[in-house]
Amino acid sequence: MKRSNNVRSVRVIAVLLLISSFSVPEAAAAGPRAWAHDSVGTTQPSPTWYLAEGSTDGGMETFILIQNPNPTDVHADITFQTDKGDESPPALRGLTIPAASRRTFKVNDYLTTYNVSTKVSATDGNVVCERAMYGDNRTWAHDSVGATQPSPTWYLAEGSTDGGMETFILVQNPNPTDVHADITFQTDKGDESPPALKGLTIPAASRRTFKVNDYLTTYNVSTKVSATDGNVVCERAMYGDNRTWAHESVGAASSAKNWYLAEGCTSGPFETWLLVQNPGDATAEIDIQLQTDNGEMQGPRDVIPAMSRRSYDLRAYVDSFNVSAKVASNNDIICERAVYGRYVVCLDPGHAATPNEVDPETGLNTEDWINEPEIGIVYDISLRAKAILESRGVAVVMTKASQYDPVNLKQRMVIANEAHAAMIVHIHGDPGLSGPTTFYPGPSPYDWKASSDTGRIAHIDPLVQVASENTARQFHPAVASYLARVAGAPNGGIVMENRGATGTGNYGPIFSYDIWSKVPTFTLENNLAFADSHRQQIAEAIADGVIAALQK
Numbered sequence: 001m002k003r004s005n006n007v008r009s010v011r012v013i014a015v016l017l018l019i020s021s022f023s024v025p026e027a028a029a030a031g032p033r034a035w036a037h038d039s040v041g042t043t044q045p046s047p048t049w050y051l052a053e054g055s056t057d058g059g060m061e062t063f064i065l066i067q068n069p070n071p072t073d074v075h076a077d078i079t080f081q082t083d084k085g086d087e088s089p090p091a092l093r094g095l096t097i098p099a100a101s102r103r104t105f106k107v108n109d110y111l112t113t114y115n116v117s118t119k120v121s122a123t124d125g126n127v128v129c130e131r132a133m134y135g136d137n138r139t140w141a142h143d144s145v146g147a148t149q150p151s152p153t154w155y156l157a158e159g160s161t162d163g164g165m166e167t168f169i170l171v172q173n174p175n176p177t178d179v180h181a182d183i184t185f186q187t188d189k190g191d192e193s194p195p196a197l198k199g200l201t202i203p204a205a206s207r208r209t210f211k212v213n214d215y216l217t218t219y220n221v222s223t224k225v226s227a228t229d230g231n232v233v234c235e236r237a238m239y240g241d242n243r244t245w246a247h248e249s250v251g252a253a254s255s256a257k258n259w260y261l262a263e264g265c266t267s268g269p270f271e272t273w274l275l276v277q278n279p280g281d282a283t284a285e286i287d288i289q290l291q292t293d294n295g296e297m298q299g300p301r302d303v304i305p306a307m308s309r310r311s312y313d314l315r316a317y318v319d320s321f322n323v324s325a326k327v328a329s330n331n332d333i334i335c336e337r338a339v340y341g342r343y344v345v346c347l348d349p350g351h352a353a354t355p356n357e358v359d360p361e362t363g364l365n366t367e368d369w370i371n372e373p374e375i376g377i378v379y380d381i382s383l384r385a386k387a388i389l390e391s392r393g394v395a396v397v398m399t400k401a402s403q404y405d406p407v408n409l410k411q412r413m414v415i416a417n418e419a420h421a422a423m424i425v426h427i428h429g430d431p432g433l434s435g436p437t438t439f440y441p442g443p444s445p446y447d448w449k450a451s452s453d454t455g456r457i458a459h460i461d462p463l464v465q466v467a468s469e470n471t472a473r474q475f476h477p478a479v480a481s482y483l484a485r486v487a488g489a490p491n492g493g494i495v496m497e498n499r500g501a502t503g504t505g506n507y508g509p510i511f512s513y514d515i516w517s518k519v520p521t522f523t524l525e526n527n528l529a530f531a532d533s534h535r536q537q538i539a540e541a542i543a544d545g546v547i548a549a550l551q552k
Helices: 374-391 409-418 462-487 512-516 532-551
Strands: 021-025 036-040 048-051 061-068 074-082 085-087 095-097 101-106 116-122 128-135 140-145 153-156 166-173 179-187 190-192 200-202 206-211 221-227 233-240 245-250 256-261 270-278 284-292 295-304 308-313 323-341 344-349 395-398 423-427 437-441 447-449 493-497 521-525
Touching: 048 128, 048 233, 061 074, 061 116, 074 206, 095 101, 128 245, 140 233, 153 233, 153 323, 166 179, 166 221, 179 308, 200 206, 245 323, 270 284, 270 295, 295 308, 344 374, 344 409, 344 532, 374 395, 374 423, 374 532, 409 423, 409 512, 423 462, 423 532, 437 462, 462 493, 462 521, 462 532
Parallel strands: 036 140, 140 245, 344 395, 344 423, 423 521, 437 493
Antiparallel strands: 021 036, 048 116, 061 101, 061 128, 074 085, 074 095, 074 116, 128 140, 153 221, 166 206, 166 233, 179 190, 179 200, 179 221, 233 245, 256 323, 270 308, 270 323, 284 295, 284 323, 437 521
16 A cells, blocks of 8 residues: 555544544455454643654554644644654644644654654644554554553553563653653562563653553553653563564553443454453452444443453454444553454365255345366365464364255355455356366356346446456465375466356356355366366465465
8 A cells, every 4th residue: 555645534423422442454345354443542742742652664564643623733743752862853833734634754764773753743733643554564563552651650561471472561751851760560460570671771751662562461461660760651562473463552641440442343353352451459349331233232240450451352241243342440540452363264165065046136046056076175275274374373264064054055155245254255166178278257247147037137336356367366376386296286277257248057157156245255166176186275265365365
């Protein structure tokens, strides 16, 4: 994605209580999402903003986003605090932020460093500021609204240093003098106070980064930063799965008994976690209520020990694409929310014994047949491919629970649609082919005539057709390359399903199941499947093809 400097900001005006957060995904029509970021909104503009996180080295990009919701221009200065001190580029002094507009400033254009914090100072009005970061060729991204003032104390509820995850605490000192601070951790086993993190010096006009993994290993860690002789600004950044994802947040300068978290999703490939930090000396009794599009539901209730952290997976309480949370406690706590999503791929082993039925919506026959021995062969290959993909971190949904599971053609597509799959791969075998061949649905006018009424025409959704072709073209080369290397198989190529302009029954211009798809759909046919020795190789090739398509 090429980032534009004229992306719109959003202004939310409410007459009732409204808690807002914003999620920005990288997405293509009918395609998978590669990354996302999210931040709480703010209730009012301010003349000064502090953004502790930032990096412009090692392939990372940092953007400062300034919104001016006022009817008049506002002028501002941008300065940076780095590990070498203050940086004040002349080009970032006296900036004009036009009325009712948004401006974007790429920090990479002004300095190169792994550690950079930002201070935005509006000289004649109030603005709103966020910072967005991208890394590893935009593989990951995170974002946070800024803080309007430094504080002697910061709480950061989220953090994990186990399971391949990394957590960094970023401390910005915008002051002209050094500040000293202590960093302590609240875990599921209680308080941790590493001696090396006591009496830290944060030099004047600088930024320091602390990797929590260097001090403890745990899935549940919250952080408290206490400045002993001044005020600082703190954020927390997390990375996982070899830096294929990231999320980040500004800290909270104070604890509270009630917390509201507007964003959340527990359906499809998404999971939402609530992270609750109790930095106090007494236990905290919490009650979590969940607000969904179907009304309020009861979430977890718990007692959190003093100076500890707890994590709650909301999938155990609600299945919904729209979940907000209210956390109430008898003592002061701090809450954050993390939302994760995995790629979901649907594998469809070909064939099943289903009755001759006409779909009333399209008039098409949904019938399929057993077709021995192919049905058993492709089911075995699909199970193998599923295991390989899951070992690589991809969630897999199968259209059939067993070899002879009577799932008709439409039902298979409904399974993929409801799973919000990045793609559905129909796996078949054809001894008449010379090598692996991937078929993708052609566009209109390659349509279907209804079996019961040839005056009715059904066709694939145009966006799904384009996405199917693109995904097939990303999938097939990896499949063909792998099978050529390990089995000497010739490349059967990528073929548009085209058997005439229209058709009926199961032998139309495209496979009839494509009509019902809302996700990229294509079919892999191959002749190697009929040799036992090649089945694991085909499964490996399918997994390679899926990964290649997801990475595109």
